[in-house]
Amino acid sequence: MTNRPATIHAVIAFFLLSALIFFLYSQTLHAPFLFDDDVNILGNPSVRITELNLHSLAHAALDSPMASRPISNISIALNYFFHGYSTTGYHITNIIIHLLNGIFLYLFLKTTLDLLPAKNPAANSNDLIALITTGLWLIHPLQTQSVSYIVQRMNSLGAMFFLISLLLYIKARLSDLPFRYWLYAASCIAALLAFGSKENTVFLPFFIFLYEWYFFQNLDRQWLKRHLLPIFGIILLLGTISIIYLGVNPWQTILDSYKTRDFTLGQRLLTELRVVVHYISLIIFPYPARLTVDYDFPVSISLLNPASTLLSLLVIIAILIYGVRIATRDKLTSFCIIWFFVNLIIESSVIGLEIIYEHRTYLPSMLVILLLVQIGDKILKHGYIKISIVALIFLCFSCWTHERNRIWADDLAFWLDNVQKSSGKARPQNNYGKVLKAKGRIDEAIYHFKEAIRINPHYDQAHYNLGNALEGSGMLEEALGHYEEAIRSNPKFALAHYNMGVVYEKMAKPTEAANHYIEAIRLKSNYAMAYNNLGILYAKQGDYQKALEHFETALTLQPDDTFARQNINRCRILMNNRQ
Structure with a gap:
């Protein structure tokens, strides 16, 4: 049964959060096109549609530089149709997508927390924990790169459809027949939209399966053995999507991606160990002086050069081992850890992309923040201390996001x-x-x-x-x-x-x-x-x-x-x- 007061409180909180978000991002409404906006928007004739029909939308979707992201291309083309090169419309669209992600994140967190056994400490304050997590994620300074940077709409749009698909699957599992099948179908459609928005959503089928095993099957190993065929199907699906994105010879495509780079595949893998740890530190302490777009991040030559490479590897291994070992006692913590690392795989492993970008934390950071909120809820015993610390963090994040957007507002x-x-x-x-x-x-x-x-x-x-x-x-x-x-x-x-x-x-x-x-x-x-x-x-x-x-x-x-x-x-x- 729906808790009516809690729902009303959540709606009021979202109105207040929406007002805060629009205030924090208001100075970017007239911000110019920046960096890769030049290639994907200004220098992309395919999105300059003057008629709203299937032919023009298909042209925008498939003939743009990022042809593997047709849904994102269409969204940019629609912005051009209605707003031309006036950036205000693009920025408002990005802010709305970000707010929608906040709503879907809250629903996902609330539903997940409600599935946990009542003995779990998090179950006593599910609404509040979901709301605080969502609020902190929405105003987090790291998100400015996915919201204020117009072309990173591709990132936030992919995350939105990722959340919608996962949420619809969960709702389907909790619904009666025949409505369940409609929700499954809607989840599949949302998944396709996610894949068409950005490639980093490719692990969505894995997370749907993992969620089923963690929260509906209670980590039953016998159930896992009985479902080897679906596991094989997911692997096959991931392989098929990889071929669509990377071509019939994915490994050669990956090697070719390093031809214009000043680092090797091995160096990138080593460097990403430090990058991932750096991402964690930015989620915890996103002070504006630590944030930038075009990082001059030193490349790791070996595990000991620099020494922080080996240290980062040990930190990551320790976190992963902890995540696996704690799974039966604390499913949510384990799931949060897997969520963070797996959602970084596409952009933080073998493909020869730029070494580091903050927008890559947009989706992975969601459950890291949940984990941090949970830890704080368990450690802090007195209510007034919790309220004071949450208020202080909200104030700091708001000020830092406002400061960061001052940079985004002017080229x-x-x-x-x-x-x-x-x-x-x-x-x-x-x-x-x-x-x-x-x-x-x-x-x-x-x-x-x-x-x-x-x-x-x-x-x-x-x-x-x-x-x-x-x-x-x-x-x-x-x-x-x-x-x-x-x-x-x-x-x-x-x-x-x-x-x-x-x-x-x-x-x-x-x-x-x-x-x-x-x-x-x-x-x-x-x-x-x-x-x-x-x-x-x-x-x-x-x-x-x-x-x-x-x-x-x-x-x-x-x-x-x-x-x-x-x-x-x-x-x-x-x-x-x-x-």
């Missing part, structure tokens, strides 16, 4: 924060320079581009950006040198070839300019601007027919290109005058 503050916290890494220097250049602070931008090159002499983007800044300052010879360095580091850098063409045009060297425009088109066949500029060169040489062909190609590739359209009209006038 200059964002990249300056990364430069200050990762001063030995080239990318923050380069990206800070780009923002400075966009704001007209050219001399400062040039300094940071040079810093990026000092740190990494073969950084193609830094050479390109420095060349661009020098070109804008009239230093054409110096600009050419850095464009050449960019191409030397990245022979497929079409944009650098294009800019070399522009510089050679300014230097009155049309042959060299044409050669680089042609190379840019060879590397990027849909490069409308290169076609347009090449057409202008042909027109200047009097080859109007060839110029017209290039202008028309540019317009076909980019129908809203007014320059190409004007050039076509001028070219036709010149052709008619010649006749």
Whole structure:
């Protein structure tokens, strides 16, 4: 039977939490697109839908850079349809998804705690523990990377459907026939939506099976033996999903993912031991000075270099052993431990991704916070002490999240924060320079581009950006040198070839300019601007027919290109005058 007062209290609490969340994230409502937003949103023509139909949505879903995340791509395309490039709509959507995750997390925790035997201390205050856990998770500073960073909608959306699917399965197990089957079907649909949002949800079938065994079968080993076929089915399903994501040769795909990295597979595995322990420390103490986006995290060379690698391995092994040994006495603690580590496997193991990102803790941190709340509830005996400590933590987390969002609200503050916290890494220097250049602070931008090159002499983007800044300052010879360095580091850098063409045009060297425009088109066949500029060169040489062909190609590739359209009209006038 539903506890009516508890339900009313929960609803009131969620209204208050929602108001708090909107306040904490209000300063990010007009925050710009940042970092990978450039590739996945601004530089992704597939999500620029102007009509709301199946064809445009399918195009957005499957032709985007992250084609394995069609549901996330569709959500971004819908934002573009309604809001264009005004970021407010994107940010409001992210905040709403975060709040929905809070609701589903509360329902999941409350339902799970109610399944525990009454003798479990947690069962005496299930509503309050679920509510406090959810509140702390919602306002936790670590979540800013999944909420304020627009493209990490993929992360929060995947977590939302993960929770919905698991919750629907639990509700199905607690329901009578035939309604149970409808809930199972809904759970499967939510699972597919989770898989289509982000790959880190792939272990959802494992957690459904694990939840069944822990909380409905009471860790009955005989039941486990009788269900070897479903276990095999889950393994087969995980293998199938891996092939969908990684191709028919997953291992080769994994090895290929290291081609552009400055660390090996072995080094990444060793480093992730320290990263996982670092994640735990951030969940416990998320002070803003410890948080950043573009970490300069030292790579582990061996178990003893640095020594914290071995220490981290021992800590992880100890926690896992404890989680297994305590399972029969404290199922919830054991499940929380498994939840954290398994949900990190995809992004913290063999695939050659970036070493560390805070948004990877979004889903794993949920039950770690529950575990910490439980520990506090058991240790602290007096009610007023519990209330005081919870209030203090809420206050600290709220202040820290507000402080962190101040950084997310401004691109200059964002990249300056990364430069200050990762001063030995080239990318923050380069990206800070780009923002400075966009704001007209050219001399400062040039300094940071040079810093990026000092740190990494073969950084193609830094050479390109420095060349661009020098070109804008009239230093054409110096600009050419850095464009050449960019191409030397990245022979497929079409944009650098294009800019070399522009510089050679300014230097009155049309042959060299044409050669680089042609190379840019060879590397990027849909490069409308290169076609347009090449057409202008042909027109200047009097080859109007060839110029017209290039202008028309540019317009076909980019129908809203007014320059190409004007050039076509001028070219036709010149052709008619010649006749």
